[in-house]
Amino acid sequence: MLITRKAEFSASHTCRSPGLSESENRALFGAAANPHGHGHNYVLEVTLEGTPDPVTGMVLDLKALKETLNREVVEIYDHRFLNREVAPFDHVIPTPENIAIDIWNRLLPHLSGPRGKLHGVRIYETPDLYVEYFGDAG
Amino acid sequence: MIEVTRKYRFSASHRLHAPQLDEAENRALYGKCNNPFGHGHNYEIAVTVRGPVEPRSGRAVDAELLDGLVRRQVLEPFEHRNLNEEVEAFRAAVPTSENLGREVVRRLKQNWQAVFPADWPRLERVAIAETSRNAFEVSAHEIE
Numbered sequence: 330m331l332i333t334r335k336a337e338f339s340a341s342h343t344c345r346s347p348g349l350s351e352s353e354n355r356a357l358f359g360a361a362a363n364p365h366g367h368g369h370n371y372v373l374e375v376t377l378e379g380t381p382d383p384v385t386g387m388v389l390d391l392k393a394l395k396e397t398l399n400r401e402v403v404e405i406y407d408h409r410f411l412n413r414e415v416a417p418f419d420h421v422i423p424t425p426e427n428i429a430i431d432i433w434n435r436l437l438p439h440l441s442g443p444r445g446k447l448h449g450v451r452i453y454e455t456p457d458l459y460v461e462y463f464g465d466a467g
Numbered sequence: 468m469i470e471v472t473r474k475y476r477f478s479a480s481h482r483l484h485a486p487q488l489d490e491a492e493n494r495a496l497y498g499k500c501n502n503p504f505g506h507g508h509n510y511e512i513a514v515t516v517r518g519p520v521e522p523r524s525g526r527a528v529d530a531e532l533l534d535g536l537v538r539r540q541v542l543e544p545f546e547h548r549n550l551n552e553e554v555e556a557f558r559a560a561v562p563t564s565e566n567l568g569r570e571v572v573r574r575l576k577q578n579w580q581a582v583f584p585a586d587w588p589r590l591e592r593v594a595i596a597e598t599s600r601n602a603f604e605v606s607a608h609e610i611e
Binding site: 344346348349357358359421422423424425426427429430456457458459460461462463 | 468469470471472473474475520523524525526527530531
């Protein structure tokens with residue numbers, strides 16, 4: 330069974346590679362390369378896989394999941410300039426692809442129990458663009 | 468591997484009518500969708516692409532290249548058209564969402580190499596929503 334919980338955060342970022350010139354960055358990333366940054370309302374969907382506990386009827390405690398998402402992701406990402414304030418984006422470009430991988434890496438140690446294993450991370454940068462990561466094996 | 472999905476919209480009209488069936492059978496099968504004058508929808512399509520994150524750019528797909536491909540192959544030929552009469556594929560096939568999804572995959576696959584000549588990214592699937600209450604997904608592997 331799959332269970333998905335949503336969370337939201339708002340953050341700014343700039344997409345630039347330090348190894349590229351100004352004009353190369355502009356060509357590759359367009360408006361997203363503006364060095365002053367720009368922002369999005371990100372929507373995160375975290376999907377877990379598991380079987381319901383025969384006693385509680387729940388795969389896992391959703392309150393606990395909400396707390397994990399808040400503590401491990403939202404409190405770290407929300408209202409931050411990702412490039413300057415959230416590791417590893419001082420040296421990794423905060424594209425939605427890399428954000429999905431980073432959120433997966435943050436959540437995996439907390440969502441690997443026998444009940445409710447991390448299955449996938451979906452991050453919406455806008456309502457019309459989302460990225461999904463299912464871990465190394467996916 | 469990462470999957471990136473982009474959503475696009477277009478508005479078009481169509482009529483569901485199978486020439487192999489008679490009037491009464493078409494009416495029974497397709498109901499209101501068989502109205503001889505046609506009717507329209509605001510279609511939403513979601514195009515999913517799969518690939519590794521390229522280290523230089525931090526991205527799995529250049530979204531602008533994907534947008535251009537979808538715009539040329541799907542949005543421009545379908546936008547504000549009568550699908551039955553103005554899109555070649557639907558002279559022979561009923562423009563259901565199922566067939567529309569297959570046609571979108573076919574068009575993207577046929578023109579993929581010209582835009583994305585490398586091994587990755589690859590087209591993974593296309594989802595079509597005729598209205599917000601239904602969705603049809605076609606895997607890229609289903610279509611030649």
